[in-house]
Amino acid sequence: MVILYLHGLESKGLSDEKERMIRDAFEQKVMIHKPVYDYSRTSFDVIEEMACTINPDLIIGSSLGGKLAFVISQLQNSKAIMFNPAIAKMELDQVIRMPVLTTVTKHHFFVFGARDTTVSMKDTIDFLIEKNKHVYSQKDLRHLVIDQLAHRLPPEIIRDTLMQEEVCSFIANQ
Numbered sequence: 001m002v003i004l005y006l007h008g009l010e011s012k013g014l015s016d017e018k019e020r021m022i023r024d025a026f027e028q029k030v031m032i033h034k035p036v037y038d039y040s041r042t043s044f045d046v047i048e049e050m051a052c053t054i055n056p057d058l059i060i061g062s063s064l065g066g067k068l069a070f071v072i073s074q075l076q077n078s079k080a081i082m083f084n085p086a087i088a089k090m091e092l093d094q095v096i097r098m099p100v101l102t103t104v105t106k107h108h109f110f111v112f113g114a115r116d117t118t119v120s121m122k123d124t125i126d127f128l129i130e131k132n133k134h135v136y137s138q139k140d141l142r143h144l145v146i147d148q149l150a151h152r153l154p155p156e157i158i159r160d161t162l163m164q165e166e167v168c169s170f171i172a173n174q
Helices: 016-024 044-054 064-076 090-094 121-131 155-162 165-172
Strands: 002-006 031-033 058-062 079-083 108-113 143-146
Touching: 002 016, 002 044, 002 064, 016 031, 016 155, 044 064, 058 064, 064 079, 079 155, 079 165, 108 121, 143 155, 155 165
Parallel strands: 002 031, 002 058, 058 079, 079 108, 108 143
Antiparallel strands: none
């Protein structure tokens, strides 16, 4: 399995510990691509081209990386698991200009932190409801809400989330 990990805005990328936790969540061998970007100096086209070149089976993104995963998964018809995705934060479009794509598909799985004060779960869900005629409420989204999760993504949360039955089923299904 090929995984692309897209980090958040002020992150230094995927730490070795988080990478190990991702690997631990899968029985099969995984290849993880974990580019590090200064998003204010990188064009969306560069990131999309890189994603197209590696052709990931799964994109994992957090915060702004989650928003990028959301858009790239629509463009490339690939699966994405997004932790606290900053989809509704339009001001981030000034940091990195990307296409405005808002359609929720079967390839999207959202993970929200109930304690996140940086990216509001409510704002994200309201945005997705407003932009998608087939999304009427939170229950219409493939998602998990993790009570103890704030905005920062601890390594064990990644592993534990990827090992949950609902997420495993999402990843396994074509």
